[in-house]
Amino acid sequence: MLVAGSMSVPKLILASPHTQRLIASHTETDLVAGFGPLTKVLAYNQQVPGPLLRYNQGDRLRLEVENQLDEPTTVHWHGLRVPANMDGVPFLSQTPISPGESFLYEFDLHDAGTFWYHPHFNSSQQVGKGLRGVLVVDEIQPPTIDRDVIWVLDDWRLDDEAQIVPFNQNLRDASHNGRLGNVVTVNGSIHDKFLVHPGERMRLRLVNVANARTFALVFKDLNPWVIALDGHPIDPHTLGEDPIVLGAGQRADLILDVAGTPGESTLVIDNAFGENFAYELMHLVRSNDRVNSVSEHTPPPRLLVNPVSQPDLTNAEKHQILFEGGAMGGLSGAYLDGEFKGMRDLARLGKLWATNGNIHSDAHNQPPLLTLEHGKSYIFDLVNRSAFEHPIHLHGHSFEVIRNDSGRESPGAIRDTILVGPQESAQIAFVADNPGLWMFHCHILEHQETGMTSIIAVQ
Ligand code: C2O
Ligand code: CU
Numbered sequence: 001m002l003v004a005g006s007m008s009v010p011k012l013i014l015a016s017p018h019t020q021r022l023i024a025s026h027t028e029t030d031l032v033a034g035f036g037p038l039t040k041v042l043a044y045n046q047q048v049p050g051p052l053l054r055y056n057q058g059d060r061l062r063l064e065v066e067n068q069l070d071e072p073t074t075v076h077w078h079g080l081r082v083p084a085n086m087d088g089v090p091f092l093s094q095t096p097i098s099p100g101e102s103f104l105y106e107f108d109l110h111d112a113g114t115f116w117y118h119p120h121f122n123s124s125q126q127v128g129k130g131l132r133g134v135l136v137v138d139e140i141q142p143p144t145i146d147r148d149v150i151w152v153l154d155d156w157r158l159d160d161e162a163q164i165v166p167f168n169q170n171l172r173d174a175s176h177n178g179r180l181g182n183v184v185t186v187n188g189s190i191h192d193k194f195l196v197h198p199g200e201r202m203r204l205r206l207v208n209v210a211n212a213r214t215f216a217l218v219f220k221d222l223n224p225w226v227i228a229l230d231g232h233p234i235d236p237h238t239l240g241e242d243p244i245v246l247g248a249g250q251r252a253d254l255i256l257d258v259a260g261t262p263g264e265s266t267l268v269i270d271n272a273f274g275e276n277f278a279y280e281l282m283h284l285v286r287s288n289d290r291v292n293s294v295s296e297h298t299p300p301p302r303l304l305v306n307p308v309s310q311p312d313l314t315n316a317e318k319h320q321i322l323f324e325g326g327a328m329g330g331l332s333g334a335y336l337d338g339e340f341k342g343m344r345d346l347a348r349l350g351k352l353w354a355t356n357g358n359i360h361s362d363a364h365n366q367p368p369l370l371t372l373e374h375g376k377s378y379i380f381d382l383v384n385r386s387a388f389e390h391p392i393h394l395h396g397h398s399f400e401v402i403r404n405d406s407g408r409e410s411p412g413a414i415r416d417t418i419l420v421g422p423q424e425s426a427q428i429a430f431v432a433d434n435p436g437l438w439m440f441h442c443h444i445l446e447h448q449e450t451g452m453t454s455i456i457a458v459q
Pocket of ligand 2: 389442
């Protein structure tokens, strides 16, 4: 793992509240902080990550996306509950934006929180090559803090020339943990230091935009408060020695009260793959600038809830959703477009993951896995009968976590993506209150691409 970095202060993403245009194009960027050549990437507005889009709760987003790539693209607003025709899923919500064309996205921002945006076309490659950015919707009553900081967590598979290793048809990644990188970046570049100011109360928004990697960050004595998950408020609680776990696509908002003296440093490690594979993500180094905090450093109050409908658990309709496949999963076969095929045939066709025994060759043009009634409550039992964990993402809705075997997901949390561990299950509930056709898929993009994707209809 390449985590050594420059001694400089990481450049924060600057707020650009009036960005009205995103241009997707080819560019080059300094991922390795001067330790190698620039990396050829795809980017929005020539930036990796893309520009920070920032709005107030209740605002209307109006943003034109221009495609200067050599293939079609779309933008999906991950976690935002938008109308179906603004969801950015090719063919399902819109005709993909052809090279040279533009598309205007326009919708109201009902929920405050930390969200992100990325293409939903050829996702493993387009996202993996750099197209992603953060979208923050500020609360009407934000918490009292001294500084609002975003860490976009990402990983890249780079060669010795710091170029992205080509995406190939080899199914090894797709049948295991997905395309894990060998270089981890924070805000688009490798770093080993981040300056914090003694006395400050900092809000740290963590966003995992990696294709596949799960992060599990341990902040040790800094003992942050968790105040939101996937943008939605949660009862504030401290982490202590526990990691904050983020599967691909997930976000967390923390409050850090920085104690300590100038020069003192706290090491943040990522131990998502166990202690033996833990690596140093960042040293949080105290600067000489002591801050007279605007906050009393008392426990942060709970943020106001977003207008998410509460599911009626006693009358909810229950469905079991079974995820199977991958290496060491013991899946013998599945129905591909309605026709039973053995695992070997499926693998030859590049399909490795089944949902309730079915796989569809076209991600976007397939019969719905379930058709839900508009306004009704549902409970999904997500059963992972495979050897790998899966961050399962539902479009158009936020759901409540009812329970999960691993205990890594907080019951009661409102999320859009839930990490379901190997051979484990989890239960989620939500009100099907957004009509349309919605993707329901694993956010390990190489799993999604090889079958782990279905459609939920709400009508
Ligand atoms: Cu973040 Cu269907 O995606
Ligand atoms: Cu998966």
